[in-house]
Amino acid sequence: MLHKVFPKIHTEGYKFLAIAILITFFLNLISTFLGLIGLVITIWVYYFFRDPERISINNDNYLTSPADGEVLMIHEVDGPKELELEDKKFTKISIFMNVFDCHVNRTPCEGKISEIFYKPGKFFNASLDKASEDNERNYYKIINSQDEEVIVVQIAGLIARRIVCETSKDQELKQGDRIGMIRFGSRVDVYFQNYKPLVKVGQKTIAGETILANR
Numbered sequence: 001m002l003h004k005v006f007p008k009i010h011t012e013g014y015k016f017l018a019i020a021i022l023i024t025f026f027l028n029l030i031s032t033f034l035g036l037i038g039l040v041i042t043i044w045v046y047y048f049f050r051d052p053e054r055i056s057i058n059n060d061n062y063l064t065s066p067a068d069g070e071v072l073m074i075h076e077v078d079g080p081k082e083l084e085l086e087d088k089k090f091t092k093i094s095i096f097m098n099v100f101d102c103h104v105n106r107t108p109c110e111g112k113i114s115e116i117f118y119k120p121g122k123f124f125n126a127s128l129d130k131a132s133e134d135n136e137r138n139y140y141k142i143i144n145s146q147d148e149e150v151i152v153v154q155i156a157g158l159i160a161r162r163i164v165c166e167t168s169k170d171q172e173l174k175q176g177d178r179i180g181m182i183r184f185g186s187r188v189d190v191y192f193q194n195y196k197p198l199v200k201v202g203q204k205t206i207a208g209e210t211i212l213a214n215r
Helices: 013-030 032-048
Strands: 062-064 069-078 089-097 104-106 111-119 137-144 149-156 163-165 178-182 186-192 211-214
Touching: 013 032, 069 186, 089 211, 111 163, 137 163, 149 163, 149 178
Parallel strands: none
Antiparallel strands: 062 211, 069 089, 089 186, 104 178, 111 137, 137 149, 149 186, 163 178
């Protein structure tokens, strides 16, 4: 029960939590009201960086969500040109993470990371479609057990200013393994072929657990 009320937090969160606690302490010296505001912010920082355990289906016939959030778009697109896949057609599902969602991202399938590509960019609202082309982002090309390409893209948002990558090229992953996180409001796109989407626009997702698509 305690782990639900006080979940563990991502290592990226420790310094932000320490800063929030320090600010709250000084605000409380000024006034109780400001101290309460600082306390609320500190609690929010703690829960923003939460990193709960998740249980994936561990089945190659399904793709699970790479992020907590809300499904923004589901459509057919060309593959990312950054990975030289613009001549292939993929289904793309975009998931928007607001500032209250858990921001730890996970792989939607078992497989091997064949390529990681970071692209600097701007910081438009991550809910806008142009964010896929203009914003700071990090690409992961994962080769699944069927030798198919599944692409996960972390996209920084209006508030986010850092994408954290926790994996490396040639790393073997199990479905639902952590691949990184994005600090503050942001978005994750997943590209795939040979799967049928099972979610709809507006649906809430849980990273590593919600089933996005099946064969």
